Structures are given as C-alpha cells and as structure tokens.
Amino acid sequence: MDRLLARFAQEVDTAVEIVTIYEKAGIQKELVDEEYFLSLQSTHPSSAWFERKIHDDFGLKIAKGYDNRPFWQHETMPSITAMKKSFQATSQIERSTTPQPYRYKTIKGEGVFQVSVGPIHAGIIEPGHFHFSQAGEQILHLDIRHGYKYRGIEKMCEGKSLDALFPLLSRVSGNESIAYQIALYQLKEQALKKEITPNLTHAILLELERLVHHCTDIGFIPNDAGFGAALSMASLLAEESKRILFTLTQSRFGFESIGKDIALQHKKNELQTYIDKMNSEIQWFENWIMDIPSLWDRLDTTGILTAKQALLYDTVGVVARASGLKLDRRDSSFYRHYGYALQREKKGDVAARFILRIKEIKNSLKIIENMLNDVTEYQIIEEKTYHDGEYLSYVESSIGELMMYLKLKEGVVERLFIRDPSFINWQVLHLMMPRDIIADFPLINKSCDLSYAGADL
Amino acid sequence: MIKFWKKRIQNKLLTEHLTHDKTLSTLQKELKSSIAKQFASSLNIRMVDSGSCNACESECNALSNPYYNLERLGIQFVASPRHADVLLVSGVNTFNMHPHLLDAYAQMPSPKYVITIGDCPLTETSVYEDSFAIVGDVAKHLPVAHHISGCPPSPDEIIVGLLEFLKGLDKS
Numbered sequence: 001m002d003r004l005l006a007r008f009a010q011e012v013d014t015a016v017e018i019v020t021i022y023e024k025a026g027i028q029k030e031l032v033d034e035e036y037f038l039s040l041q042s043t044h045p046s047s048a049w050f051e052r053k054i055h056d057d058f059g060l061k062i063a064k065g066y067d068n069r070p071f072w073q074h075e076t077m078p079s080i081t082a083m084k085k086s087f088q089a090t091s092q093i094e095r096s097t098t099p100q101p102y103r104y105k106t107i108k109g110e111g112v113f114q115v116s117v118g119p120i121h122a123g124i125i126e127p128g129h130f131h132f133s134q135a136g137e138q139i140l141h142l143d144i145r146h147g148y149k150y151r152g153i154e155k156m157c158e159g160k161s162l163d164a165l166f167p168l169l170s171r172v173s174g175n176e177s178i179a180y181q182i183a184l185y186q187l188k189e190q191a192l193k194k195e196i197t198p199n200l201t202h203a204i205l206l207e208l209e210r211l212v213h214h215c216t217d218i219g220f221i222p223n224d225a226g227f228g229a230a231l232s233m234a235s236l237l238a239e240e241s242k243r244i245l246f247t248l249t250q251s252r253f254g255f256e257s258i259g260k261d262i263a264l265q266h267k268k269n270e271l272q273t274y275i276d277k278m279n280s281e282i283q284w285f286e287n288w289i290m291d292i293p294s295l296w297d298r299l300d301t302t303g304i305l306t307a308k309q310a311l312l313y314d315t316v317g318v319v320a321r322a323s324g325l326k327l328d329r330r331d332s333s334f335y336r337h338y339g340y341a342l343q344r345e346k347k348g349d350v351a352a353r354f355i356l357r358i359k360e361i362k363n364s365l366k367i368i369e370n371m372l373n374d375v376t377e378y379q380i381i382e383e384k385t386y387h388d389g390e391y392l393s394y395v396e397s398s399i400g401e402l403m404m405y406l407k408l409k410e411g412v413v414e415r416l417f418i419r420d421p422s423f424i425n426w427q428v429l430h431l432m433m434p435r436d437i438i439a440d441f442p443l444i445n446k447s448c449d450l451s452y453a454g455a456d457l
Numbered sequence: 458m459i460k461f462w463k464k465r466i467q468n469k470l471l472t473e474h475l476t477h478d479k480t481l482s483t484l485q486k487e488l489k490s491s492i493a494k495q496f497a498s499s500l501n502i503r504m505v506d507s508g509s510c511n512a513c514e515s516e517c518n519a520l521s522n523p524y525y526n527l528e529r530l531g532i533q534f535v536a537s538p539r540h541a542d543v544l545l546v547s548g549v550n551t552f553n554m555h556p557h558l559l560d561a562y563a564q565m566p567s568p569k570y571v572i573t574i575g576d577c578p579l580t581e582t583s584v585y586e587d588s589f590a591i592v593g594d595v596a597k598h599l600p601v602a603h604h605i606s607g608c609p610p611s612p613d614e615i616i617v618g619l620l621e622f623l624k625g626l627d628k629s
Contacts, residue, residue, distance in 0.1 A: 072553070074552075074553045076556065082589060089588045089589065090587055092589065122536035123534075124504050125514065126506050126511055127506055147553055148508075148557070149508045149509075149551055149554065150552070150553055151551055151588065151591055152589060152590035156588055168584055172510060173510055174509075174511040175511055175515070177510075177512075216515070232523055233464075235518075235519065235521070235522035235523070236471070236524070238519070239519060252611060291460070453510050
C-alpha cells in the first residue's frame with residue numbers, strides 16, 4: 001500500500017483544491033466543486049485528522065468518513081473558515097454563547113465507565129484531552145482530542161517572505177525546532193533553484209536535538225513506571241546536550257540557528273569532549289538499566305503496536321521503527337557515509353521504543369563524531385530571488401518524519417502546510433491501549449513522546 | 458544496585474548555583490508578612506501551558522535535574538491547581554485554552570498568585586502575532602504578580618525569577 005504522507009486543502013483562485021500526498025504516487029490534486037469531499041478513511045485511517053482539519057479550515061463536509069468531528073474548532077469557537085483567503089488572520093472572533101458539544105467516541109455497556117483526562121494534566125506537560133472507556137482497570141478504548149494549542153500558524157505564515165518565517169517556525173514545537181528550521185531551509189534552497197546539498201553543520205545540530213529529546217525520554221519512560229533514579233541519571237545527559245547546543249548556537253534549543261554561521265569548525269574540541277563523556281555515560285546507563293528486572297516487568301509487552309497496524313496507520317519515526325518498519329528520512333548514502341545505520345526493533349512495545357532510543361543515541365553520537373572531522377566553513381546563502389512554485393521538504397526530526405509543503409506566489413507564501421510527525425502518530429496511540437490498564441497510559445504515551453504543539457499548530 | 462551507588466559516590470554533589478540557598482535563607486529572615494515567610498519555605502506551583510512551544514515546559518522539567526535541584530529550596534510543582542499557591546503560565550493564551558486557564562485559576566485556594574513565564578504571554582515580546590486563534594496578553598485576564606522573561610528562560614533564570622517573586626511578596 002502506498003503510504004499517505006499528508007492531505008490538506010488550498011484555495012486556487014476561488015475554488016478549493018484537495019491535495020493528497022503519497023510516498024510513491026506523489027502529489028495528487030482534485031478540485032472540489034461541491035460542499036463536500038470524498039474521505040479516504042476506509043483505506044487510510046490516518047487521513048481522518050487531515051480531513052477533519054480540512055473541514056475546519058475550509059468548511060467542507062467529509063463524505064463517507066467515519067470520523068467527521070471538528071478538529072481545532074472547539075465548543076465555543078464560532079464556525080469560521082480560517083484558511084480561506086477572504087478571512088483575515090488578525091480578525092477578532094467572538095466566543096459563541098451556544099457551545100456545540102463534542103461527541104467523544106465511547107464504548108457503552110453495563111459497568112463500563114468513562115474517564116476524562118485533560119486538557120490540563122497532572123504534570124509539567126502540554127494540554128490535550130484523553131477520553132477513556134474503562135471496564136474496571138482495563139482500557140477498552142481511548143479517544144484523543146487535540147487542538148487546544150491551535151495558534152493558527154499556517155494562516156500566520158501566509159503573505160510572508162520565506163526569510164521572515166525562521167523566528168516563528170523555530171518556535172512551533174520546541175522539541176523539534178532545528179528540524180523545523182532545516183525543513184524551511186530546504187524549501188528556501190529549492191525556491192532559489194539551488195541544489196539541496198547535505199549540510200554537515202545542519203546534520204550535527206539535528207543529531208544534537210535528537211540527543212536532547214531521546215535522553216529526556218529514556219529518563220521519563222522509567223519515571224512513569226515509578227523508577228525515578230533513571231530520570232535523575234538521564235536528565236543529566238539531556239542537560240549536557242542542551243548545554244552543548246547553547247555553546248554552539250547561543251540557545252539551549254537551537255532557536256534561529258539554521259542559516260546562520262555558527263562557526264562549528266572552531267568548536268570541535270568542545271564537541272569532542274561532550275561526545276566522549278556521553279559515550280561512556282550512555283554505556284553505563286544501558287548496563288545499569290538493563291539489570292533492573294522490576295522495571296522491565298512494566299515495559300515489556302506494554303502498549304504493543306504491531307507492524308501491520310503501524311503500516312495501516314502510516315506511522316512514522318520512532319513509533320514505526322520500534323514496530324519493525326524501515327522508515328527513516330536519514331537513510332541515505334550521505335548519512336551512511338558517516339556511520340548512520342537504521343535502528344529498529346520488532347516487538348512494538350514500550351520496551352522496544354525505549355531500547356530503540358538508546359540505540360539511536362549511540363548511533364547519533366557516532367554520526368556526530370564522524371561528521372566533525374569534515375566540518376568546514378559554513379556558506380551563508382545571500383540570494384533573495386525566489387522562484388514561484390510548489391516545493392516539498394522532509395526532515396527526520398527526533399519524533400519522526402517532518403514534512404512541509406510550500407506554495408510560493410509572487411515571492412511570498414501562498415500556502416504553507418506543515419505535517420508534524422506527531423500528527424500522524426497520535427492517531428495510532430489508541431491501538432496500543434486495549435491490552436493494558438489505565439495506569440499504563442502515561443508510560444505508553446511517554447514511550448511515543450509526541451508533540452502536542454506540533455499536532456495543533 | 459551496587460552499580461548505582463558506586464556511580465552516586467563517583468558523581469558526588471552535582472548541584473550548581475548553591476548561592477540560591479543563601480539568598481533564600483536571608484529572604485526567610487527578612488520577609489515580614491507571615492504569608493511571604495511561609496511561601497519562602499514552601500511554595501507550590503501549578504504550571505499551565507496555554508499554548509507554548511513546549512520549550513518552557515522542558516526547562517521547568519530540567520529544574521528537577523540534579524544540576525538545579527529546585528526542590529531543595531522548598532519550591533515544588535504540584536499536580537492540581539487545588540494544591541497550588543502559584544499558577545505558572547506559559548504560552549500565548551490560545552482561544553481554545555483560555556477558558557481552561559481561567560478555570561484552573563478559579564480552582565486555586567487563596568492567597569494565590571499568577572506568574573507568567575517566557576516571552577509568549579506578553580503580546581509585545583511574543584513571536585506570535587495577534588490572530589483569531591490567540592486571545593493573548595495573560596495579564597489582561599489574570600492578576601499577574603511577576604513575569605519571568607526569556608525565550609525560553611534558562612532553568613537558572615527561572616530560579617532567580619521565583620526568588621525575585623518571593624522578595625516582592627512583602628510589597629504587595
């Protein structure tokens with residue numbers, strides 16, 4: 001089956017066009033001349049959220065879909081078709097006094113009850129809503145609702161020049177800031193009709209970002225199983241990684257660092273010291289954590305996603321690779337030259353995602369070390385003559401494949417569509433639940449560690 | 458377990474910025490109002506993300522790592538607004554989060570304070586423009602007692618900000 005990458009709509013003159021992007025078949029377009037468009041949900045379940053977003057963006061109805069609820073138009077938000085050109089981004093909207101109740105998908109029956117969690121959760125975490133149907137401790141179904149952080153980013157980008165977008169896109173999803181910037185940078189290169197050449201400085205920063213994210217996760221996953229010592233140990237590694245990012249880019253998250261000369265060639269010693277330290281620390285961490293049977297009792301066989309399910313739902317990134325799929329945008333001769341090897345696991349449970357992260361940390365350290373030898377002066381692009389057209393870019397962020405679609409018209413952004421890896425992966429999370437109890441939910445959720453901000457935009 | 462304890466002994470004390478302890482103990486002596494005195498030895502914070510990029514949350518999580526070790530100062534993050542003295546708000550205050558933010562504040566017992574964190578909650582410093590999906594300026598909707606600026610503020614800047622807030626408690 002051809003993998004579905006994205007589905008969205010855009011205005012062409014006065015008509016609305018649905019754009020569907022597949023891995024092999026590429027970009028498919030169809031003009032909508034009715035009030036509705038045909039759903040793909042029966043063959044690609046992951047098209048559901050894309051289509052729900054199209055519904056909110058342009059007010060089109062979803063025909064023959066099993067899920068046609070609003071996405072970012074919450075109860076008190078009036079019906080606006082925000083992505084139509086006639087709608088101004090700066091317009092003020094009034095809160096509706098007749099809220100439309102949201103229909104949660106639930107399982108009903110004798111003794112079955114509902115547990116609502118969120119949008120504000122019991123930790124330092126982003127807002128989202130989880131609606132469980134429970135039979136005692138057993139999870140029967142989980143319905144996930146997002147859109148709380150909807151900031152209208154795609155609309156905000158329209159009418160702007162590409163260079164003006166870097167500060168904003170740096171701050172869409174803090175965990176993936178560098179990936180977002182590289183994706184934008186690649187769009188810029190294409191619009192300048194330059195050949196996309198792999199850039200060592202960018203690649204090193206991207207791996208550092210992955211290290212921050214993965215190191216945070218290998219602490220938080222055991223922590224959610226009640227093993228706090230792992231969080232203390234792993235958070236030290238995450239802190240070291242943030243500090244080296246700060247040394248290189250003057251921002252602990254690498255905000256606004258792509259496209260600028262950060263003179264990496266003069267900071268090789270600092271990076272080498274960091275890598276040596278990390279190599280020994282992660283080895284110690286692995287040896288130690290593999291020896292804690294009570295922890296593995298919780299991680300093994302929890303939250304299983306089979307390869308078949310992962311494929312059906314078009315999942316990407318860590319989630320897909322932990323279920324055995326060979327899917328990584330870094331899988332190229334350029335990366336392989338520097339020691340990259342596609343890491344994957346077969347079991348698809350929390351343990352597999354945990355082990356995969358440790359493996360990827362080790363591989364990233366190796367990649368950075370090898371790349372470091374070849375880093376030379378950074379070439380800043382000075383040209384500003386952008387060519388109109390449609391461009392696509394892909395970057396493997398710490399979560400998974402990030403995709404951006406850009407339509408440039410008269411030198412400014414006509415439409416920018418961002419497909420965060422989380423947007424796809426969130427839709428498969430409920431399949432990991434039915435064999436587990438509600439107390440396992442935080443553990444499963446953390447093992448995927450998806451971005452809320454990236455999914456909401 | 459032996460592996461772990463060996464490592465602990467090898468690592469020794471990792472906590473940095475130990476001057477904060479001194480600042481806090483002086484504060485505890487100098488503060489006059491009884492509320493301020495109590496808060497200076499035990500401050501419970503409920504963090505609410507009203508539409509941030511998750512960087513501020515990431516830095517608040519980093520506060521509990523051994524380098525910053527915030528809890529030693531008696532400051533801790535709690536799971537419910539009903540346990541909290543301070544509502545720490547990050548993010549741009551989106552249209553969809555706004556009612557929930559007000560809800561969280563309403564659920565807190567008095568005396569209660571609001572602290573904003575990061576550049577987003579202030580319209581002037583936010584990288585996000587005014588838009589239909591953003592209600593904006595938290596201070597227009599909640600009584601903000603203190604602001605910790607930065608995009609995102611580093612963990613140390615957050616600690617300094619929280620101590621400053623405690624210092625200012627006597628005046629309010």
